[in-house]
Amino acid sequence: MVAKKRGLWLVGARGGVAATVAVGLAELARAGSEAATVGLVTESPLLAGPDFPSWNQEAPWSSWVLGGHEVRAGTLLEAARELERQNGALPVGLADRHATTLDAIDRRIRPGVRFRSGTAIDALTPGSPTSSATPRALVEQIKADLIAFRESNQLDQVVVAILSSTEPPTPADTLPTTWDQLNPLLDRAESCPLRASSLYALAAIESGMPLINFTPSLGASCAALEERAVACGTPLAGRDGKTGETLLKSVLAPMFAKRALRVESWVGHNLLGNRDGAVLADPDNKRSKIDSKDALLARLLGYAPQSLVSIEPIASLGDWKTAWDHVHFRGFLGVPMTLQFTWQGCDSALAAPLVLDLARLITLAEERGEAGPINALAAFFKSPQGAVSDDFGVQFERLRAWVSGLERSSVP
Numbered sequence: 001m002v003a004k005k006r007g008l009w010l011v012g013a014r015g016g017v018a019a020t021v022a023v024g025l026a027e028l029a030r031a032g033s034e035a036a037t038v039g040l041v042t043e044s045p046l047l048a049g050p051d052f053p054s055w056n057q058e059a060p061w062s063s064w065v066l067g068g069h070e071v072r073a074g075t076l077l078e079a080a081r082e083l084e085r086q087n088g089a090l091p092v093g094l095a096d097r098h099a100t101t102l103d104a105i106d107r108r109i110r111p112g113v114r115f116r117s118g119t120a121i122d123a124l125t126p127g128s129p130t131s132s133a134t135p136r137a138l139v140e141q142i143k144a145d146l147i148a149f150r151e152s153n154q155l156d157q158v159v160v161a162i163l164s165s166t167e168p169p170t171p172a173d174t175l176p177t178t179w180d181q182l183n184p185l186l187d188r189a190e191s192c193p194l195r196a197s198s199l200y201a202l203a204a205i206e207s208g209m210p211l212i213n214f215t216p217s218l219g220a221s222c223a224a225l226e227e228r229a230v231a232c233g234t235p236l237a238g239r240d241g242k243t244g245e246t247l248l249k250s251v252l253a254p255m256f257a258k259r260a261l262r263v264e265s266w267v268g269h270n271l272l273g274n275r276d277g278a279v280l281a282d283p284d285n286k287r288s289k290i291d292s293k294d295a296l297l298a299r300l301l302g303y304a305p306q307s308l309v310s311i312e313p314i315a316s317l318g319d320w321k322t323a324w325d326h327v328h329f330r331g332f333l334g335v336p337m338t339l340q341f342t343w344q345g346c347d348s349a350l351a352a353p354l355v356l357d358l359a360r361l362i363t364l365a366e367e368r369g370e371a372g373p374i375n376a377l378a379a380f381f382k383s384p385q386g387a388v389s390d391d392f393g394v395q396f397e398r399l400r401a402w403v404s405g406l407e408r409s410s411v412p
């Protein structure tokens, strides 16, 4: 079998998650690095066996090529070294071990686009003016970069992963519900409701490149762009990677429901010190994340307990996100009880393997001719597109059944 050559295009290519993806992929491509496979679902025995794809033969990690878009100055090597300094978010020495590979990726990073990205993201690039081009012209510019990446590296498949800073929310009532309504707005910058993440998404969709939206930004999570993805035959996976506190919610809330225990309130305080945390300090950008973290509770329990989610930037914590959750619940005869947990996770180390897993999995969807939201990938996201359940256990079994070929994803 001739192994395929695949490309992964990272939007936000010098961010914390992207730099960890780059170093992680370089480490995976190095023979004998077993530590690098920890946290990769597609490398676990749960997705292995005669019914499952043999990823390492069809497209080994060494055959993946990285490129991307970025709006910030600096280099990928600097971004990786910054992660090492942030309380060991990357093991010390790993960035320099892969300096040559990171430099090569840097040369494939193209200037990104900002469009209605919000003041917190604009502040990442002080002094650089926002383009006056129409949204359609920006989509064409992104498409040209994607196609040049595919052609110059002779890639069989390219996956686009949105890993850029969280944008402010896009209110649903400002979004046209069909592609025919949205399409003409792309020529009118002043009345187009989309932000940059959706322009990247549209470029990927129209280039036939499977899309992962790991951020809470809108991306392709709206009816008009999902319709466009189905028409273009492009699979979609989004949105907002489920790596920490929300992962625990999606495991624990079903337990309360299944034991008929009544959750009265669920309070989650999150402390975060990296650049993502700094962008989320802006109230608009923070709203996108809070909506994404809060929405699943009522769906999982069947009623809405009092809930509160806070996100505070605490610079000294670096990439080590700390979540403290307090769950107040009642048992038999109304007796009150409490569950509290503290989660201290290294954000980028939790996120990067999921991005790599998703890259593999969404190429499977493309090969199977599936398009639009791939609901079998819901286990990876806080606000999954087209999901049938928010329960992590249900989502994971659906993933296994889909990967083994027993079930298809819901294609219209």
Ligand SMILES: NC(=O)c1ccc[n+]([C@@H]2O[C@H](COP(=O)([O-])OP(=O)(O)OC[C@H]3O[C@@H](n4cnc5c(N)ncnc54)[C@H](O)[C@@H]3O)[C@@H](O)[C@H]2O)c1
Pocket (backbone or CB within 6 Å): 011, 012, 013, 014, 015, 016, 017, 018, 069, 070, 071, 072, 112, 113, 114, 115, 117, 121, 124, 163, 164, 165, 166, 196, 197, 214, 215, 216, 217, 240, 241, 242, 243, 274, 275, 276, 279, 347, 348, 350, 351
């Ligand atoms: N780390 C996790 O566990 C986790 C979980 C779920 C979601 N996310 C989301 O993933 C995203 C990335 O997180 P991070 O920690 O890497 O953040 P980060 O701030 O380190 O990186 C984001 C990068 O995106 C760049 N960027 C911003 N706007 C851009 C644009 N329009 N075009 C191109 N590049 C742009 C920034 O310059 C920055 O380098 C965030 O939206 C975050 O909320 C992360």
